[in-house]
Amino acid sequence: MLHQAFCEEKLGRLQDAKNHYLAYLQVDPMTEQREAILERVIRLHVLLAEEYLRRGYLARAHDILDKGIEVDPENPDFHYLLAKTCLGLGRPEQAVAYLERILELSPEQATNRTYVEELVGLCTSLADKAYQEGEYTDALRFLQKALYWAPENPLVTYNLARVYEREEQWEQAILAYRRYLFLDPEAPERNEVKAKLAYHYSFLGSERFVRGEYPQAQEAFEQALLVSPEDQALLYNLATVLLKRGKTTEALQFLERYLKYERDPEEIERVQQQVSLLVSSMEQKNQRKTGKSVASGLASLEVRKGGREDPALDDRKKGYLLLQAGRWQEAVDMYEQCLRGVPSVGTEEAFRNELASAYREVSREALV
Numbered sequence: 001m002l003h004q005a006f007c008e009e010k011l012g013r014l015q016d017a018k019n020h021y022l023a024y025l026q027v028d029p030m031t032e033q034r035e036a037i038l039e040r041v042i043r044l045h046v047l048l049a050e051e052y053l054r055r056g057y058l059a060r061a062h063d064i065l066d067k068g069i070e071v072d073p074e075n076p077d078f079h080y081l082l083a084k085t086c087l088g089l090g091r092p093e094q095a096v097a098y099l100e101r102i103l104e105l106s107p108e109q110a111t112n113r114t115y116v117e118e119l120v121g122l123c124t125s126l127a128d129k130a131y132q133e134g135e136y137t138d139a140l141r142f143l144q145k146a147l148y149w150a151p152e153n154p155l156v157t158y159n160l161a162r163v164y165e166r167e168e169q170w171e172q173a174i175l176a177y178r179r180y181l182f183l184d185p186e187a188p189e190r191n192e193v194k195a196k197l198a199y200h201y202s203f204l205g206s207e208r209f210v211r212g213e214y215p216q217a218q219e220a221f222e223q224a225l226l227v228s229p230e231d232q233a234l235l236y237n238l239a240t241v242l243l244k245r246g247k248t249t250e251a252l253q254f255l256e257r258y259l260k261y262e263r264d265p266e267e268i269e270r271v272q273q274q275v276s277l278l279v280s281s282m283e284q285k286n287q288r289k290t291g292k293s294v295a296s297g298l299a300s301l302e303v304r305k306g307g308r309e310d311p312a313l314d315d316r317k318k319g320y321l322l323l324q325a326g327r328w329q330e331a332v333d334m335y336e337q338c339l340r341g342v343p344s345v346g347t348e349e350a351f352r353n354e355l356a357s358a359y360r361e362v363s364r365e366a367l368v
Contacts, residue, residue, distance in 0.1 A: 042072050049081045058088045076102045080115070092126050096145065103149060120146045120153060127159060136166045154184040158193075170200050198228035202237070209241060217241045232261045236271075248282055315341065320354060328361040 045068030052061035062085045068078045083098035099119040103112055123146035130139035143160045150156060161176030177193050177200075187193065201224030208217035221238040228234060235258040242251035255275050262268050319334035335355045338345060345351050 042068060042075060045071070046077050046081065049078075049085075053081065053084060053088070056088075058085055061085045062089070074105050076105060076115075079105075083118075087122075092122065096122055096126070096142070100145070100149075116149050120150045120156065124156060124159065127163070131159075131163060131166075136163050139163045140167065152183055154180055154187065157183060158187075158189070161193075161196075165196075165200075170204055174200050174204075194227045198224045198231060198234070201227070202231075202234055205237060205241070209237070209244075214241055214244045218245065230261055232258055235261070243278075248278055252278055316345065316351065319358070323354060323358050323361075326361075328358055331358040332362055 045064055048064045049061045049068070052058070052064065062082065065078050065082045065085065068075065069082075072078065079098045079102045083095040083102075086092070086095040086098065096119065099115055099122065102115050103119070106112065123142040127139040127142040127146070130136070130142065140160070140163045143156055143163060146153065146156045147160060157176055157180040161173050161180060164170075164173035164176055174197060177197050181187065181190065181193055201220050205217045205220035205224065208214075208220060218238065218241045221234055221241060224234050225231065225238065235254050239251040239254035239258065242248075242254065252275060255271060255278075259268060259271055259275075262271065315334050315338035319331045319338060322328075322331035322334060332355070335351075335358060338351075339355075
C-alpha cells in the first residue's frame, strides 16, 4: 500500500496517494516512517488545495484544507489557503480569522510581514465597505483588528479617527487624529486634521462648560488653541472659562489676544467695555484687600502698643502700612512721629525713601 501511494504521487494522482498514505498509517500507526509519511500527506493537502483554488473549485479546496488541519492544526499554509478560499466564497470575516490565526501561531517570525500586510489590507477594505454602508460598529471592529497588528500604520489610524467621529466618540477621535499626525508628520491632510482637532476640542470644551466642569473645559480649549492659536472663538471661550474660575488676570490676556483678531467694530467696543469693567473690578478688589491688610496690621500694632520697649518701631510699621493703603498724610504723620522718637532712623536709606514717597504723594494730592 505504501509503494502504491509512492507511485500514485509520482504519477500526479495526488488524491489517491493521499488516501493511501492515510490508510497505511491506520494499518501501521507505529511505523518508523510515520513522520516522513505525515509530511508527505501535509504537502499533498497543500498541493491539492492550490490546484482546486486555481480551477475555482472552492468548496473542494475548503474541504481538503479542513482535513489537512485535522492532520496538522498549526500549519500556516493551511490557514493561509483557507483565508483565500473564504474570500472566494464571500466569507471575509472567516478569512480575517484564519490570517489572525497564522500570526498567533508564529508571532515572532520574519515571514509574518506578508501576512500582516494582507490582514491589514483585508481589514481596511472591509472597514471601508462597512463605513460606506453606515455600519460604523463593524467598521470600528475591523479597524481595531488592523491596528492591533499594525499599530504604526497611519492610514488605519486616520480611518479609525473618522469612524470615531461618526460614532460621536470625540475623545477617541481626538486621540486617533493626534496619533495620525505623529505617525505621518508630512501628511497631505495635515491642515484638515488640525482643523478637525480644534473643532473637537472646542466641542468638548463647550460640553464641559455647560456641565460646569470648568477645569476640564479650560484644558479642552487650551488644547484647541495649541492647534489653532488664532481662532477667535477659542480665545473668547477660554477667557470666559477662566473668568468662571476666578482667573481674571489670565482671562484679560486672552481677551486682549481676541481683540487683535476681531474686525467687527461693535464687537470690539463690547469686549473693550468688558475689559474695562474687569480691570476696574480687579483694582477695587485689590484696594479692599490692601485696606483689610492695613487695618489688620494697624490693629495688631495697637494691641501690642503698651508692651513694646521701642514704640517708634511700631510707628514706622504703621507709616509703611498707611503708605501702601494710599493714606498719604497719615503715613507722613506716623513717619515724622517715628523720626522724633528715634532720630537715628533718618539715616537709613530705606526710611528716607519711604518718607520721600509719602511727601511726594501728599504734594501731588494737594496740587490736584
